[in-house]
Amino acid sequence: MQEKILQTIDAYGMLEKKEKLLLGISGGPDSIFLLYFFAGLVKEYKLRLVCAHFNHHLRDEADEEERFVRKTCAQLDIKCISAGKDVKSFFDGDSLEQTARNLRYDFFLNCARSEKIKKLALAHHKDDLVETVLMRIIRGTGLRGLRGFLPKSRYRGLTVIRPLVEIRKSEILSWLKAKEVSYCLDQSNLDEKFLRNKIRHKLIPLLEEMNPNISNGLFNLGISAGQDYEFIYAYSQKEFAALRNRSSRNQIGLDIEGLKKLSPAIFNNVIRIAIEELKGNTRKIDNRHIDEIRKLILYRPLGSLVDLPDFLVKKEDNMLILQSCVV
């Protein structure tokens, strides 16, 4: 299995010798395996490892898990930074999952800065990717969501690598059992838990009846959707920069004639990029909203308005104005 992981690392250019690496470690089987894997690589690759553990304080066992990770790191001679926040007190009512993720990534970023590390390794594996792609399909998604997660990506200046992305969960569990390595039970997946379990125990077996090789198919779909989205997003960012004509803290102007010339795929993404810049995210925005903006541009008279969650879109002379309503 180590051989297979090294091939993944190689194929996606994940690692160079003498690198300093932050490991995001929860205490569950996948991340404990990742910890042992990199501990075994230190000598050959001359790596410098720092483990980062975030305590979500969401379960009774959270503190015990933190102690377990610290102890394992001490045994493996890996520096460990741990910290925690009471996730529930930050919950904005949208998704506890998302709140937890945001706080955890903020913590990783802080660790990386204070340790002067530019790369974060996470323990997501192939089954995670397959389940994530299915979950996104079920909840409704486009290309962007289909990506699941990428083997190698960027997060605010940090390179994120997932060396286990081609490894099955069962392979990880077998290894841990064979080496008699202990780990904490998988952290419950909060509000996603019910859906994930149904996907794992009912949907995937049914899909496997129809195609025993479905996991590979979904894995490849996730990877290729990632590549496709990457290209479309980069292209759209360039177009956005070229069409952006006026902006202030709470409004963005886009050239209407330029917008009309874009193909639908790029138009959708340019509008999403503008909204993201204005609001910080595109939550609450779906295809119908983008379609209303398209119709505003194509069919409605000058001066018309579209009222969307937290912002307004106005059609002026030759400009589309997106204006934030949140002070």
Add this chain to the structure above:
Amino acid sequence: MQEKILQTIDAYGMLEKKEKLLLGISGGPDSIFLLYFFAGLVKEYKLRLVCAHFNHHLRDEADEEERFVRKTCAQLDIKCISAGKDVKSFFDGDSLEQTARNLRYDFFLNCARSEKIKKLALAHHKDDLVETVLMRIIRGTGLRGLRGFLPKSRYRGLTVIRPLVEIRKSEILSWLKAKEVSYCLDQSNLDEKFLRNKIRHKLIPLLEEMNPNISNGLFNLGISAGQDYEFIYAYSQKEFAALRNRSSRNQIGLDIEGLKKLSPAIFNNVIRIAIEELKGNTRKIDNRHIDEIRKLILYRPLGSLVDLPDFLVKKEDNMLILQSCVV
């Protein structure tokens, strides 16, 4: 329901007044509904309609169905062209479904040419799209397959429209029942039948337990994947034309330095376009093959070869040569 279909026609710019339209009609409920729908539109839109029915000779009832379509057309005062071929005798061992589809589309093209018609209307509806997207996901696909089918597309010089794409099968059946319109039983879906039935009766109900709105989600995914693929494909075609450096009947040369600069999504499509041009299709070609070509370019010495189904790829000085092995 007519109102909803007219909205679809409007939204995708499917129809203009005074158009001459070819209707691809099987005799099943969906296409008989389409026939009645357009018959009701003739006056207002000043349409000229020609019905094209292809007899696959695959089932005992095929001739009866042909007579039924001719009779219905006579009642509605619509010109009807029908012809048939023994599909099984053309079967190339790959997919009977695909053989039937190719022969049927060839027939539609011939009808369009002889009648000087540039537009073909087909009866695919929303459930067809949802099932097709799921079938493609199950069999393994990328963006290209996710499209299912498009509301409006091109097929060798013919514009193909699917005005029922936002209508549910159940709506069609209710209308036919209410109007007491008769139709033939759905044509069996040949080798796809087993998988389609499992999708319809087991998979979709399970997905609906997880998200009652899943059909809309899959429908939107199909539409947006169509837009995304359209852009990526058009962009790749331009790059292919720019990088193509030498070619004869059975070989194509592509500039290697130019290929190296492409993002992965575009690289994959440029290679697929080259293979399609060389072989006429990209069947038997999967991601691993494209990946071998990528590795040939990046890592292997000049003069190296990759041997793929029906063709060879060679790395020469500054050229990648794709060469057909089929005489």
